[in-house]
Amino acid sequence: MCSRNDNEDGSESYMEAKSKPLWSSTCQKCSGHNPVIQILQIKHAYCKNCFVTHVNHKFRSTLGKSKMMRPSDVVLAAFSGSLKSHAMLHLLHAGLSEKSHKRFLFKVQFIYVDEGAVLGLSLAERIANLRAIATLAEQYGFSGHFTSLACLFDSSGPRCFPLNKNSSLTAENSLENELQLLFQNIVSLTAKEDMLKQLRKQLLLLAAKELCCGKVFMAHTSTDLAIQILTDVSLGRGSLMHHDVTFCDFRDKDIKILRPLLELSSKEVAFYSVYHKLDNVFIPSLCTKMASDSSIHNLSKQFVMDLMENFPSTVSTVFRTGEKLGSTSSPDNSEEDDNSCIICQARLEVNLSPCTSAQATEFSRLISSLGPLGFDSKTLSSISGSNGAESCCSGSASNCCCNSNQDSPSLSDIMECCCYGCRLILHDLKSVSSLSERILEQVRRRKSLNSMRDSIKDFLL
């Protein structure tokens, strides 16, 4: 009765599927040429020229509206060889060329992230991919770099290497093995995909730092982001969603991740690349050729795409709604970095109000894992005082856990330094020790900091 969709007689009515509009035989914009594509929620038919202008305009206006680009900026474009990222490079190139009306003044570099080790490709295949990518991007004259996911496990040494047609990849075996072990240890495809996404993002941020680029461009379209929104909500990342789906991700203090294609749909980008005859290097990823129910990401993709068939406004509805959803918690004011998730760098909700769904889930997990006989009066007290309960230093301090720095941290230690979404990845991880040394190191540091804080808190005024 409160719903808009209810009829007066009480029966519910559903939104109607799209009806076929009648097409005029000319472009609705210039009325000169035959239309070739229908866009904007299939209400408009454009000709080729008007369409290409439209895409260009959307791309430039997205960057312009944000008011974030400065002439001195150096941008690092993430380039995977896919149609989307190729279209992004092409758009950037067009915007930078002399003949463009209001030329972009920032500088552009691009980077290719080699994920071959995770995808199970041979070294020869990976080098072939690398060179194909170099050939593809050569025409634009941007300075190119490449990096490999395994570099994330390397605490020292350069991560980025110049990319050209003769670039070659040397697989650092120990690091590669570490990376492969990590992915072998993750049980579900959903967690694997999520982990890969987080690692890729981390690596891009590190690479941008190394190359002194203040901004990273990623080629997500509005369709991708609508899918991402539903995936994020299902994966327990709802509170962090606005970072993942809006124009700018400012979780990192120095480097911003921007998504200049977010006003364009996948269809528009695909047509753009067809009309410019942009080739692509197709590298099958984890979920390629998998059944649609193999992971949450694939499922949301299927859901959005199926809905789009009959309800062409699905993507924009989901996407615009997601854009408006922000976290209610106060903006980031803590400069200390021990307040962020060690895997995805999101701010941790430290001071939770007494009744949150996260606690309910934690409680339910605790009860279920204890079994019918394990539950007694002490169980509840241990969660209510979650921080104080683990007073491991109370006994003899010499062989206490917070002094033995070399021990590998336990699962619960790591969990404490992660956001809810990343905890779910860890749940699907068979062995904690396969996490990268950098992460484990951070956990150890935070743990000893925390225990230090605990031990001195009585002396503080």
Next chain:
Amino acid sequence: MTDGLQVTLEFGGGAELLFGNIKKHEVTLPVDDTPWTIRSLLTWMKDNLLKERPELFIQGDTVRPGILVLVNDADWELLGELDYKIESKDTILFISTLHGG
């Protein structure tokens, strides 16, 4: 010249993976009493060209949502979708938008 209908089928964005990783197929469709439409072409492709996992390309009698169809560089939605009558020398491009993110 054979008396069939000559068309060029192209694949992009990952759809080529299901067709033996070949991006361009020149095919001759056999002569039939009824004119060839995209609908009948899809059935023919499923029987003759598709190498694996047909459910990733075809759903019901149409292409899987997320795969775009372009006939001579134009959106098939403007041409009547499944009922478009294929003409000789047409180029039909199937482009998947489902990969990546």
